[in-house]
Amino acid sequence: MSRVRVLVGTRKGAFILTADGKRQRWEVSEPLFAGWELYHLKGSPVDPNRIYASQTSGWFGQIIQRSNDGGKTWEQPGTPPGEPTTTPDGMPMGESNKFVYDTSPKTGAPLTTHQFYDGTQHPWEFKRVWHLEPSLTDPDTVYAGVEDAAIFRSTDGGKNWNELAGLRGHPTGSQWQPGAGGMGLHTILLDPTDPKRIYIAISAAGVFRTDDGGKTWKPINTGLKSQYIPDPNAEVGHCVHRIAMHSARPNVLFMQKHWDVMRSDDAGESWHEVSGNLPTDFGFPIEVHAHEPNTVYVVPIKNDSEHFVPEGKLRVYRSRTGGNEWEPLTKGLPQSNCYVNVLRDAMAVDSLDSCGVYFGTSGGQVYASTDSGDNWNAIVRDLPPVVSVEVQTLP
């Protein structure tokens, strides 16, 4: 029987939730990396036992962790537990924490500046990894979206990281600006039909696409309107919160922007709004059903000043028409006195026949639905604030 493994990153550690395919009885792990912020954990699609994790701390900086056994044991790539940490000639083996912008004239881009909160120009400074996206074909290849916004790639299982500097070096870089949570590259979508095509999203720059494996990047924000930038229709500067695609239809993208839920039917070349009858079109996550490319989920949040669900009711909204027509999903979710948020990477779906939908809240609850969102149950209620949720469907 199939199994499900839910990888949960929180403000104070990571947790692994496991169940069989019925998804009724869950085991919750002890905290992993307790006391650290776990921005994201994600498993390789080709080797589910290979999981990457971003462990960060304001005190100690960025750590990359890797598991080769489904999360039972972890190591910093390059320095497995119990093995020498230096080569025979004394050189260090562990390099996995090293994220350095590539400023070399041959392979990189000069360390330019971006727009800071106060409107002045500010140099790029690496802070943390927001998102890890393992390759669809190679368990040793993984992409990292970082703050300040850039994309890195490792081809040796997370030991060494190299920036794909064409993105940071894009001529519009000086107009990018941080969102309230920092200038993070938070979404990486790999096109399953074209290994050279990658989409990324940055708060607050917008969406970019490469069609040459990351050498050059193109802003694809036509149709977005943002009243908080001087030119609401600008090429860049939009606070895109997340984008999502269905693997069977990679040219169709869905977006939750700071305000507005958007859709593109041409690989991001143009966007149109599909907020429709949502009670508010502000929010963070957006996700697509595993088997129905036109079924989309969002969690509306009251507004950009009050980051909690409206009216004290936790409601997931589902569209089965690819947007515009939305229905609230409430069964099993608190419908009074609830004031939680759901962050951009804290929603995911499994690929079992009856699609499971999962999300985690700022209140530490992780909710699961085994029937595409019709009914919900809390797997666990009292974790630290949840930052990310990913799901692995295992044989």
Next chain:
Amino acid sequence: MIRVELPYHLRLLAHVDGEVQLDVENPITQRSVLDALENRYPMLRGTIRDQVTKERRAFLRFFACERDLSLELPDSPLPASVASGAEPFLVIGAIAGG
């Protein structure tokens, strides 16, 4: 032998239980001690000092002999009692936050 005390989270990362003891060649300075620490425990690279600039991370402090040495120059000699191993070199996480 130079003695270094690490904060809880860095001891976990380095897989050490207590104090770290390091052979460090003279001169005994912040830089030479931290270089030796990072060579012995490469997983700590970037956690105490920036990977590139080697500047101390903002929320960490260096204490020894009941003194705050955080703002000393990295190549200044550490106190003789640290160099002799009588006193440990302390890497301390700032208290604010949690």
